[in-house]
Amino acid sequence: MKKLGAFLATCESENLLNExxxxxxxxxxxxxxxxxxxxxxxxxxxxxxxxxxxLWKKYFQENGRNLTMVRLPTFGKLVRVGLPNALRGELxxxxxxxxxxxxxxxGVYEEVLKTYEGQSSLSTEEIEKDLNRSLPEYAAYQTxxxxxxxxxxxxxxxxxxxELGYCQAMNIVTSALLIYMSEEQAFxxxxxxxxxxCPGYYSTSMYGALLDQIIFEQLVExxxxxxxxxxxxxDIQLSVACLPWFxxxxxxxxxxxxxFRVLDCLFMEGPRIxxxxxLAILKLNGDELLKAKDDGAFLGILKHFFTSLDIPIxxxxxxxxARKLTYREFAIVTDDLxxxxxxxxxxxxIAGIESYTKRSAIRHIKDTAGFDKEEISTIYDKFFGVLxxxxxxxxxxxxxxxxxxxxxxLLNSLTTWSKIKFHDESANESYxxxxxxxxxxxxxxxxxxxxxxxIMFQDAVTGLSEIMHGDLMSQIEFYFKLYDQDKDGKLVNxxxxxxxxxxxxxxCQMQQDPFIAWDAICNLIIRSIEQSDILxxxxxxxxxxxxxxxxxxxxxxxxxxxSIQKRMEELDAFLLHEAEEKKPSIExxxxxxxxAVLTNECLEMxxxxxxxxxxxxxxxxxxxxxxxxxxxxxxxxxxxxxxxxSTMTAPSTxxxxxxxSASPVPSPSTSTSNEVDTLLxxxxxxxx
Numbered sequence: 023m024k025k026l027g028a029f030l031a032t033c034e035s036e037n038l039l040n041e042x043x044x045x046x047x048x049x050x051x052x053x054x055x056x057x058x059x060x061x062x063x064x065x066x067x068x069x070x071x072x073x074x075x076x077l078w079k080k081y082f083q084e085n086g087r088n089l090t091m092v093r094l095p096t097f098g099k100l101v102r103v104g105l106p107n108a109l110r111g112e113l114x115x116x117x118x119x120x121x122x123x124x125x126x127x128x129g130v131y132e133e134v135l136k137t138y139e140g141q142s143s144l145s146t147e148e149i150e151k152d153l154n155r156s157l158p159e160y161a162a163y164q165t166x167x168x169x170x171x172x173x174x175x176x177x178x179x180x181x182x183x184x185e186l187g188y189c190q191a192m193n194i195v196t197s198a199l200l201i202y203m204s205e206e207q208a209f210x211x212x213x214x215x216x217x218x219x220c221p222g223y224y225s226t227s228m229y230g231a232l233l234d235q236i237i238f239e240q241l242v243e244x245x246x247x248x249x250x251x252x253x254x255x256x257d258i259q260l261s262v263a264c265l266p267w268f269x270x271x272x273x274x275x276x277x278x279x280x281x282f283r284v285l286d287c288l289f290m291e292g293p294r295i296x297x298x299x300x301l302a303i304l305k306l307n308g309d310e311l312l313k314a315k316d317d318g319a320f321l322g323i324l325k326h327f328f329t330s331l332d333i334p335i336x337x338x339x340x341x342x343x344a345r346k347l348t349y350r351e352f353a354i355v356t357d358d359l360x361x362x363x364x365x366x367x368x369x370x371x372i373a374g375i376e377s378y379t380k381r382s383a384i385r386h387i388k389d390t391a392g393f394d395k396e397e398i399s400t401i402y403d404k405f406f407g408v409l410x411x412x413x414x415x416x417x418x419x420x421x422x423x424x425x426x427x428x429x430x431x432l433l434n435s436l437t438t439w440s441k442i443k444f445h446d447e448s449a450n451e452s453y454x455x456x457x458x459x460x461x462x463x464x465x466x467x468x469x470x471x472x473x474x475x476x477i478m479f480q481d482a483v484t485g486l487s488e489i490m491h492g493d494l495m496s497q498i499e500f501y502f503k504l505y506d507q508d509k510d511g512k513l514v515n516x517x518x519x520x521x522x523x524x525x526x527x528x529x530c531q532m533q534q535d536p537f538i539a540w541d542a543i544c545n546l547i548i549r550s551i552e553q554s555d556i557l558x559x560x561x562x563x564x565x566x567x568x569x570x571x572x573x574x575x576x577x578x579x580x581x582x583x584x585s586i587q588k589r590m591e592e593l594d595a596f597l598l599h600e601a602e603e604k605k606p607s608i609e610x611x612x613x614x615x616x617x618a619v620l621t622n623e624c625l626e627m628x629x630x631x632x633x634x635x636x637x638x639x640x641x642x643x644x645x646x647x648x649x650x651x652x653x654x655x656x657x658x659x660x661x662x663x664x665x666x667x668s669t670m671t672a673p674s675t676x677x678x679x680x681x682x683s684a685s686p687v688p689s690p691s692t693s694t695s696n697e698v699d700t701l702l703x704x705x706x707x708x709x710x
Contacts, residue, residue, distance in 0.1 A: 088112065458527050
């Protein structure tokens with residue numbers, strides 16, 4: 023209640039009822055949006071603004087105003103007459119319910135702007151690109167003041183809702199709101215539009231608008247079967263013309279004077295209005311549309327219709343059908359019907375969006391690296407599936423780049439050996455886990471280009487191809503480069519030691535007998551020493567090397583390799599001891615490394631086929647099902663988080679329905695209702 027005085031000072035309804043003792047000081051900025059300074063579309067005198075204000079004043083006196091208003095049948099008639107300019111912004115927020123958000127969150131808008139002042143993000147960059155494309159026909163958006171207001175509202179919303187940020191068409195809708203609303207009013211009304219009234223319209227995939235396009239086409243088929251049959255026969259895409267209607271809420275499609283009337287009814291009656299008005303437009307132009315043979319002609323007819331609308335459509339209109347037809351002719355479209363059709367079609371839309379996104383990403387890939395179409399498709403599903411679920415756990419997957427943890431999850435979906443045991447805390451498993459983490463990180467660094475923040479889709483395709491399509495020699499070369507950390511074309515003691523340890527882990531993970539795996543890495547070390555001696559021009563001491571090999575193998579076989587860490591420490595000591603003689607035991611190039619590998623059958627089989635065939639591009643049925651509903655789940659997940667947050671942190675009045683009249687209400691004043699009917703007749707509107 024302490025904050026109520028400041029809030030009421032922003033309500034024109036209070037100002038209207040207190041004309042003699044105004045709540046607003048003369049030094050305060052006038053109530054309203056950009057229209058106060060730059061003018062409102064249309065002629066206020068022809069629209070009988072003064073007459074409308076008188077009727078609204080009487081309604082406020084009898085039935086309450088702003089937070090306390092009761093909605094009666096007369097309210098709907100008054101809205102359909104057309105809202106007066108001074109009251110339009112307030113009545114939009116009352117009808118939408120955003121007035122209650124603004125009441126209980128006073129100061130939040132300014133706080134968000136202050137908190138993020140001077141900061142930038144991908145959303146703020148996109149906002150800057152679209153600012154000058156927002157209602158350029160309205161004078162305010164040719165000035166710094168108008169552009170700055172729009173920037174602040176869009177930026178505040180992007181920071182307040184980082185899961186969504188900013189999406190195209192938000193600028194169009196917000197620029198329309200700001201003509202009649204203050205920045206704070208527009209901010210909270212945008213929240214209601216995006217979150218509740220038009221869910222999914224303003225997202226990266228626009229899945230909500232695409233879903234409603236399918237519903238709109240079904241309604242056209244049901245209500246205008248002849249027109250629908252013509253569209254199918256001529257292959258005219260209805261969505262080409264009508265999708266922009268829904269995305270911009272008709273603001274970008276028809277003259278602003280009419281677009282604002284659409285918003286009047288949208289806020290009062292909900293999203294079904296978008297369908298009803300669209301159907302009315304098609305029926306009005308039905309005869310002409312039946313003559314259209316292609317998309318261009320179809321669009322031309324509708325464009326001409328919008329540019330030649332009577333202002334207003336009245337009983338003397340040249341268009342006989344326009345004198346009779348209103349959007350309310352399509353009362354068959356109810357909220358319940360829209361909800362049911364959305365439920366029936368939502369999975370179809372999500373699957374279509376995902377399919378299109380997938381085709382687009384695959385089409386734009388620069389190098390398929392030897393994979394066929396089906397294999398690339400599987401890599402795509404696994405790559406972006408892992409990214410999606412990583413995002414749900416709060417990890418940063420910005421720009422579609424994989425970090426090391428997400429890359430490990432990708433490996434888990436492609437191989438069986440990459441799964442690292444985190445639940446086993448035994449000494450052996452703890453040490454083996456360390457080796458596994460080191461090896462997968464080494465793969466990550468090798469696949470990720472130095473100038474990338476993470477592994478991108480193209481990087482994953484190229485990297486997997488190098489592993490899966492290589493022959494014996496190229497696989498050995500891949501491993502050589504993996505451990506040539508200084509990129510000098512040589513492996514030394516430390517490099518071979520790291521390779522031996524991590525190779526032991528991989529072989530054991532691939533179900534290789536641990537004794538055979540141990541023999542293999544011991545052979546690799548000894549043969550690398552031999553090849554290094556040959557490169558240095560020194561005759562290898564075969565007898566001594568045989569003794570060393572037997573000693574190492576004996577260490578590993580002692581007590582059944584019970585302590586893996588201890589055995590690996592013996593390898594460390596063995597190579598470090600050699601290094602202390604200041605004669606590096608190992609300094610080997612690629613050809614000699616190949617010779618060292620090929621002396622052991624286990625290693626030869628591993629490099630020939632074992633490692634490459636351990637990667638399998640098989641998509642499980644469970645993964646396909648998850649993929650189908652991924653974006654739908656994401657939307658529900660985010661909505662759930664918002665609901666949980668608001669329940670825990672906001673007062674119970676943070677959000678209320680647009681018609682708070684659950685309790686019995688008085689009957690409408692007969693005199694007021696008659697006056698409304700008279701004004702309707704004068705304006706030539708039997709309906710909107």
